[in-house]
Amino acid sequence: NAGVTQTPKFQVLKTGQSMTLQCAQDMNHEYMSWYRQDPGMGLRLIHYSVGAGITDQGEVPNGYNVSRSTTEDFPLRLLSAAPSQTSVYFCASSYSIAGVSSYNSPLHFGNGTRLTVT
Amino acid sequence: GNSVTQMEGPVTLSEEAFLTINCTYTATGYPSLFWYVQYPGEGLQLLLKATKADDKGSNKGFEATYRKETTSFHLEKGSVQVSDSAVYFCALQGAQKLVFGQGTRLTINP
Numbered sequence: 338n339a340g341v342t343q344t345p346k347f348q349v350l351k352t353g354q355s356m357t358l359q360c361a362q363d364m365n366h367e368y369m370s371w372y373r374q375d376p377g378m379g380l381r382l383i384h385y386s387v388g389a390g391i392t393d394q395g396e397v398p399n400g401y402n403v404s405r406s407t408t409e410d411f412p413l414r415l416l417s418a419a420p421s422q423t424s425v426y427f428c429a430s431s432y433s434i435a436g437v438s439s440y441n442s443p444l445h446f447g448n449g450t451r452l453t454v455t
Numbered sequence: 456g457n458s459v460t461q462m463e464g465p466v467t468l469s470e471e472a473f474l475t476i477n478c479t480y481t482a483t484g485y486p487s488l489f490w491y492v493q494y495p496g497e498g499l500q501l502l503l504k505a506t507k508a509d510d511k512g513s514n515k516g517f518e519a520t521y522r523k524e525t526t527s528f529h530l531e532k533g534s535v536q537v538s539d540s541a542v543y544f545c546a547l548q549g550a551q552k553l554v555f556g557q558g559t560r561l562t563i564n565p
Contacts, residue, residue, distance in 0.1 A: 341498070370552065379544065379557035379558050380499075380544065380558075381555075385551060385552060387551065395552060427498055429499075444491075444499075444553055446499045446500070448497055448498045449497075449498055
């Protein structure tokens with residue numbers, strides 16, 4: 338009963354370093370997404386995917402890349418970390434975002450990765 | 456575009472008090488509306504939802520009614536407990552994504 342698994346839980350990077358935040362789900366969900374959570378700003382969508390091989394940009398995509406080679410995995414890559422990317426990152430998945438109400442499939446969230454860029 | 460506005464926090468109440476957290480939205484059409492809750496150190500969990508106007512979502516003593524005329528989805532609970540301390544997010548279903556409000560931190564004192 339793993340659900341959505343994010344690794345690592347915490348990470349400290351220096352400016353300019355690169356890293357990948359991992360996200361995996363075992364619910365055979367088509368839809369996966371990445372949000373960042375910042376104080377006073379709620380959750381903002383970075384990138385999302387409606388199925389393997391398909392990705393699209395959200396509200397704040399700059400500085401982040403994603404790929405979706407399998408249904409289960411949706412990694413988020415920071416190519417050159419900046420202090421403005423200090424945040425808590427959440428991965429979330431759903432059976433189908435377009436039918437989230439009709440399919441009674443809410444968005445399932447991982448427990449987050451807290452990233453600090455110095 | 457679609458947007459959600461929540462009452463600013465933090466909100467601090469005593470146990471057994473009545474809770475209201477206001478949420479209003481701007482959207483084209485009539486999107487589904489949600490309340491999510493985030494307990495310390497965890498991800499968000501769906502608390503309740505409503506899919507059409509005048510629907511009432513309810514769970515764990517919390518309720519919210521989808522009001523089309525006032526574009527609102529206020530969260531209420533008649534008697535809060537210490538265990539309700541968390542951050543609450545209002546959200547609406549947009550095209551290919553959920554749009555979240557900024558969150559309201561709720562603290563319940565014994």
